Amino acid sequence: MQATDISDPNYFHKVVDCQWACPAHTPVPEYIRRIAAGDYTGAYLINWKSNVFPGILGRTCDRPCEPACRRGRVEEEPVAICRLKRVAADYKNGVAAYMPKPPETKNGKRIACIGAGPASLTVARDLSPLGYDVVVFDGEAKAGGFMRSQIPKFRLPDSVIDEEVGFALSAGAVFHASRRIDSMKALLDEGYDAVFVGTGAPRGRDLDLPGRKEAAANIHIGIDWLSSVAFGHVEAIGRRVIVLGGGNTAMDCCRSSRRLGGEEVKVIVRSGFDEMKASPWEKEDAMHEGIPILNFMVPKTFEHENGRLTGMTFEKVRAEYDDKGRRRLVPTGEADEFVACDDVLVAVGQENAFPWIEADAGIAFDKWGMPVVDEKTFQSSRSNVFFGGDAAFGPKNIIWAVAHGHDAAVSIDAFCRGADVADRPPPLMNLISQKMGIHEWSYDNAIAVDERFKVPTLANDVALKDIRKEVELGFDLKLGYAEAQRCLNCDAQTVFEAKLCIECDACVDICPMDCITFTEDGDEADLRQRLSAPAENLEQAIYIGNGLKTGRIMAKDEDVCLHCGLCAERCPTGAWDMQKSLIEMTHAGHACRSRA
């Protein structure tokens, strides 16, 4: 095999599984080490640079990083990366001083962002310090978008949103409150150099079943109901509530219901419990609050009496899989089940809607009514209009919106300078030895078996009384430190220098995970079977070093490497070294326009 090219930033980036999985590529181990060192402000700023909303995401993120976490491959549970972000946000001190100030000179370019959700705010944050005049329009009185209107306050208090939205706008972006844009053409006529559409996926899907019209008074669309709750327009719900749908919105609906008078709240899903879209921890939180989740029940009718909803009937189904693994829900033949209720919340999905973009605005839409948007540049078919967040590719979550915002800002910056939008700036990679002494590394490499710590929460009897009372208390400093110590420092890379190696086998012998093998060369499939331990995880690379005196190669399976550094400690010649790979994505801005 070819020797591994470690100068390719993607090679070591992939080894840092959490950072690779994060849409915004937050340097996770780097900030977790800061938390362990008590530098919460530093940890916050590392996050803030990458993901803009550490306090918000530390409470609400969908955490694509955690299933990727290497700790989860060598132990039961990954590091609580998400909640450590909250630790940084909770205990930071005086970060406002580090926030960018409005630039003294402007570049004369005007950018409009439509919708004040995470995607638009990211564009505003990235562009306004560069001298752009950014204006953000939103129909609501306060910025934040769905972060403010959809996520219940017991999960995400307003104070956290206020602070971080404030930081995003601190470099001079102007927020136009309560101004809903109802004509794209009119806005374009205002002569902006570029327009960014970050309007989300604002329409909740309905369920058109018999009885829907008759019982309408007690049937609510989940996301609309949640925003009514968020803004205080709705303060109560019936005693018995059915929530339809298996996503995170359904979880927010049922938990909110429990706090507004719902005593018997049930979540009912068509498919199986395991196939629900909601994150496992959100399901756990709901069940912890006494909410049963009933599965394999397909809603059939809304039952009503004298114009009042009395309950719903469901057909019982089971899952069958054909030879291609496709699932089909087939009736079990059992009698339909009637579930009595006073209110139904329909949380079966969200849709995009762009009624305010005129057909002749020069923006092409596909047959599903979605804008035609380039996946890398976020540019629409009209060169000065960009899309991002849920508005671009349908409902995802906050961290994706942030990632889109960064990329769109890079594009807008390039577009406004007349540069090629398709020319993407490479990430910055630093690879620096962490050796400080014979047995000293600049990171804590004593790896121990340690179970994930639970985040303390309010007791149910207190939490369910007040919908604005934050239910999770967050890690305290001690728990935060303990959880931070579970991080394996996957960015402390094992870097191999073949010409220094004397093939003494010391690294092979000491490696606790049998990751390292010196063997005859071969093709990858063959090699993977010949290693000290077979390398079955094809997603993970084999690090190859060649140029050894015996003509063999060094093959290291990156899969379950603990980054404990014992190979480097045992190496008599320094052929192994632990080097920190710090990878930072390049955002819009002068410093990075030509980093390469």
Next chain:
Amino acid sequence: MTYLAKPKFRHPDIEINELGFSHRDYEGSISTLCAGCGHDSISSAIMRACFELSLPPHRIAKLSGIGCSSKTPTYFLGQSHGFNSVHGRMPSVLTGANLANRELIYLGVSGDGDSASIGFGQFAHAIRRAVNMLYIVENNGVYGLTKGQFSATSDKGSKSKKGIDNPDSPIDLVSIAMQLGATFVARSFSGDKDQLVPLIKAGLEHQGAAFIDVISPCIAFNNHQGSTKSFDYVRAHNAELNTLDFITSQAPIGVDYPEGAAQDVRLHDGSTIRLRKLSADYDVHDRGAAMDHIYRLGRSGEIATGLIFIDDEPSDMHARLGTAKKPLNALADRDIVPGSAALAKINAGLR
């Protein structure tokens, strides 16, 4: 050397032997030897061999003397019996332990100083008495603990780290062991586990005096240009006589080799040593010819490695002395105190 404890994590798909152990279960505490020490590789090979043979760790006794090599039993087989004896006296202690309990598997670990200098006589007598053991010498040709003086196995003309030639003749422990009647003799190299592990397995199973001389480069004091025990020198002058697989009686005999290329040595317990000859006319059963062959190779600066000699029908000390079949601690009172009638009989025989 490292200050860190080795993490308890293990590979999720780690191989498990017949006893349900992984190779990690055969570890000891973490090594305090210099980084890259050949001895650590030998420890690793011993652990691997015991793992592959599915030996219960509590049935193994590891004994050693003094020196870098003699520290190593701390670093492997943490669940086994251990005895760290006086300098050069490991063979006597091992002989005594073996007399008292013949049922344990004895592993003597020593170095060139411990066995070729201060304990040379002890080494000779344990071999001569055919103590059932595997005696491993971790041979680096230098006194590492005292900063690099020549040892008794340093080759004549080999250079010290300071650049001085060794003026004295070396002791070749392999030749001595052959001469003294060892029934299993091998030489290997710490940097070649593919060869070393099967040799250790075969040596552990050998029912007589088994001896393996393992050349083990001292990274700190004897791995330089001009040394004849450096990684580079050994790799360049390694005259492999054969490579081998050790096949236990339970395991199926796998791959077939073309006739003449492989030689099966069947052992009395049903296991097999499968030799793949690299030196065509070499016969591992001919003690005299073997001694002659390795002498000639040595004279030309080559290092003969592999299985050098094996006696398929070894005898051991217990057979020669006609001792009790059971370990002393398992003998019942009536065996130990035969009674007055037996005493009278003995007395009568002496009158």
